[in-house]
Amino acid sequence: xxxxxxxxxxxxxxxxxxxxxxxxxxxxxxxxxxxxxxxxxxxxxxxxxxxxxxxxxxxxxxxxxxxxxxxxxxxxxxxxxxxxxxxxxxxxxxxxxxxxxxxxxxxxxxxxxxxxxxxxxxxxxxxxxxxxxxxxxxxxxxxxxxxxxxxxxxxxxxxxxxxxxxxxxxxxxxxxxxxxxxxxxxxxxxxxxxxxxxxxxxxxxxxxxxxxxxxxxxxxxxxxxxxxxxxxxxxxxxxxxxxxxxxxxxxxxx
Numbered sequence: 001x002x003x004x005x006x007x008x009x010x011x012x013x014x015x016x017x018x019x020x021x022x023x024x025x026x027x028x029x030x031x032x033x034x035x036x037x038x039x040x041x042x043x044x045x046x047x048x049x050x051x052x053x054x055x056x057x058x059x060x061x062x063x064x065x066x067x068x069x070x071x072x073x074x075x076x077x078x079x080x081x082x083x084x085x086x087x088x089x090x091x092x093x094x095x096x097x098x099x100x101x102x103x104x105x106x107x108x109x110x111x112x113x114x115x116x117x118x119x120x121x122x123x124x125x126x127x128x129x130x131x132x133x134x135x136x137x138x139x140x141x142x143x144x145x146x147x148x149x150x151x152x153x154x155x156x157x158x159x160x161x162x163x164x165x166x167x168x169x170x171x172x173x174x175x176x177x178x179x180x181x182x183x184x185x186x187x188x189x190x191x192x193x194x195x196x197x198x199x200x201x202x203x204x205x206x207x208x209x210x211x212x213x214x215x216x217x218x219x220x221x222x223x224x225x226x227x228x229x230x231x232x233x234x235x236x237x238x239x240x241x242x243x244x245x246x247x248x249x250x251x252x253x254x
Contacts, residue, residue, distance in 0.1 A: 039221040047221040048228060056205075061229055064125075064207040065237070068194040071129025075190070076183055078130065079137025086138075087145040104135035112197045122204070125197040132193040133186040137179070144178030145171060180245045187241055191234045 022041050029040035039047075051057045082100060086093040103111075108128065115127045148171055156166045198208020207226055214222035 036218065036220055039224055043221045044224040044228060048225040051222070051225055051229075060205045060207055060210060061233065063205045064195070064198065064230075065233055067122075067125040067198075067206070068129055068190050069237075071126045071194055072133055072183075072186060072190040074126065075130035075133025075186065076137050079134040079182070080141050080179065082134065083138045083141035083145065087142055100135050100138050103131055108132060108193050108196055109200070112200045115197075116201050121201045124201045124203070125194040125206070125208070128197040129190040129194040132189050136186045136189065137182045140178040140182035140185075141175055144175035148174040180248075183245060184238065184242055187238050188234060191230065191237075195230055 026040050026042075029035070029038045029043075032038040035043055082096055086096050086100075111128050111131055112124060115124050115131075119127065152170045152174075153166070156170050161169065195208045195211070198206040199212045200208075202209045202212060207230055211223060211226045211230075214220070214226060
């Protein structure tokens with residue numbers, strides 16, 4: 001009886017908002033009356049199905065996904081390393097913290113244009129995604145390190161733990177939830193900045209390149225379809241990453 005009452009709720013909870021906004025979208029498209037300006041959901045879905053039937057579609061989506069993941073990984077590693085340095089050394093904090101804050105404050109468009117001058121087009125989305133992820137990871141990991149329980153540190157000192165053992169048994173458990181939260185939060189930021197970089201620098205085989213070409217040729221259904229590709233890839237990757245990180249967290253938890 002309990003399972004029967006729970007199942008409909010689990011089905012309706014995600015489907016109702018989706019159905020509601022699809023209806024709103026369809027009504028807005030009917031009110032506009034021109035698919036050139038606002039295509040309806042059916043037109044966009046049909047365009048997406050047509051695109052999915054072309055082999056180059058999958059290559060384009062895969063390469064954009066690889067660029068975003070590479071940027072996310074690089075930004076996460078650099079952010080965690082920078083946080084460890086700035087928390088461990090006062091001079092590192094004096095030298096590096098202002099640079100990270102500058103990265104956080106500078107608009108992503110400026111970074112895209114700067115990086116485009118210094119490297120080839122295919123690497124611009126990777127570098128820009130990494131730069132956008134770095135401050136988020138740095139801020140969270142730094143907070144986790146600074147909020148480590150001082151009583152645990154005193155106990156580790158009393159037991160004469162080595163530096164490595166203190167990091168492994170005291171600091172890492174404290175930092176872990178902050179780090180995992182930063183990675184999940186950074187994923188959406190990496191997608192947005194990575195696709196924005198592709199739109200501006202137009203590398204070969206990129207979703208952002210397809211988006212700007214659809215705009216240039218006034219193919220509005222294709223523009224919506226490629227945007228939907230970005231949304232679906234982002235949501236799918238976020239679900240997979242969250243599941244993976246939760247599994248890692250459970251395994252590491254005492």
